[in-house]
Amino acid sequence: MPTTATAAILREVNEPLTLEEVQVSDPAEGEVLVKMVGAGICHTDATGIDGTIPLPLPSVLGHEGSGIVEAVGEGVTDLAPGDHVVLTFGHCGDCKYCSRDRPAYCEMFAPLNYFGTRMDGTVTMSQGDEDVHGCFFSQSSFSTYAIALATNAIKVDKDLPLELLGPLGCGIQTGSGTVLNALNPQQGDSIAIFGMGGVGLSGVMGAKLAGCEQIIAVDINDERLALARSLGATHTFNAKEHKDLVWDIMGVAAPGVDFALDAVGTNEVIRQALEVTRSPARIATVGFQGLQHDITIDQGHLLLGRELCGVIEGDANPKDFIPALTRHYADGEFPFDKLIKTYKFSEINEAFEAAHNGSVVKPVIVFD
Known part of the structure; x- marks a missing residue:
């Protein structure tokens, strides 16, 4: 059964995001359904809003998500419901560069991160008969629930402040x-x-x-x-x-x-x-x-x-690099939380303005 969620939808370039109810599909093979806890705001999201990166509309942005696995699709064996995860960029896991531990240069990087659909052309979000493009960076984490690939959902320790970890998936990793x-x-x-x-x-x-x-x-x-x-x-x-x-x-x-x-x-x-x-x-x-x-x-x-x-993306393999950063954080050697100011989901447009005017280094949306 599809999951009802609230998502911040971009309907027109250079217009504010609007919070609307959407239906999120069940996870397909190789995917996970994640209940979002936090999501960082990154310059790349802003370039989606202003049209610098052309996106199909309506779209849901967000690519620095953190949350809890709600369900897993067929073939997913290394994640289970209840796991805490950081969502990072989409990568296939199989191509020449993924197999060489350089997934940021994945041969499928563009379709997995910018096209707004799964590789088979289906969408992960909808409103009745209308498609909502919810595969931004294989996550679209400006939503209370999101579909991600198992390959870009990185398991992290449960004793960490999950709501703050999302930016490790892109900006801080970069x-x-x-x-x-x-x-x-x-x-x-x-x-x-x-x-x-x-x-x-x-x-x-x-x-x-x-x-x-x-x-x-x-x-x-x-x-x-x-x-x-x-x-x-x-x-x-x-x-x-x-x-x-x-x-x-x-x-x-x-x-x-x-x-x-x-x-x-x-x-x-x-x-x-x-x-x-x-x-x-x-x-x-x-x-x-x-x-x-x-x-x-x-x-x-x-x-x-x-x-x-x-x-691209710090030339990192997120599966290894993100857990390493969390260990440094836990040891007091990587205080990335000093960059963060949190906002409620309902304040997402204010958070973008704070990022734009430079008053906040890294706004993070925290979901109820």
Whole structure:
């Protein structure tokens, strides 16, 4: 029997989400039905609302969910009703890259995360005869109940604060994973991180876990920079106050940092991330400024041994990485909860506004 749920529905681009009753289907083969407890709000959700990512409408967003397994579909053996799970991005589990522990590069990533339907074209949500597209990132967690794939529902310990864990499925995984997995600094290395949103601040925490000696945080918001220091940054720079930002950073870490992370995505910041590094160095860009976004860099930086790479979802295998982050959190080594402010489900549009105006780093919806 379908499950009645309340979902936040996007019916028109750039319009507020509306809370409406929907019917959620029973879990199909390889799926689980999850009663949602919390769901983080991420920049990617906002790009769905403003049309930067084209979505079929009506749609239910949400891709940083956490909840309790209510039922499992045929063939699901590693999850059971009552399990606590964090929902992450959809991946098939079988393709070339999934089998190499790089599911963020799954060959089916686009249809599993953006098309709004299962692979067979069916939907997980409906209102009478109307289809509601509820497969955003194989979860659509802005709903009191959601269907997820067993492959993107990650079991976590029941003694953790489940309502806060959702952001581990995307934003926090992206920032910390990009540092720990893609850049992989060693004890004593230096790193510069540009942009102190949820991703950049998670990168700061990841750099501290890695044992970086110099962790340089850059932003234009002094409150965010103060938060970065509390999370492990050793130096902070307000980019508005430093006309010679590159030279100022290199003065701290001469002849340049070993690694850099761009969590902004503008041409100027990507160039700065390259320019503050030594040779050789590795620079990762994860800031999103649209599906088509031209940048200009000096090839000389690359010819001298610097590598510039893009990273999806922190280059993480969530099955291993999310439990590892929860262990660090339990040990007091990864205080991601300092980024979070919770909102009621009925306040979801206010939560988006708080994320948009920068007053909150990571809003999290908590369901009744």
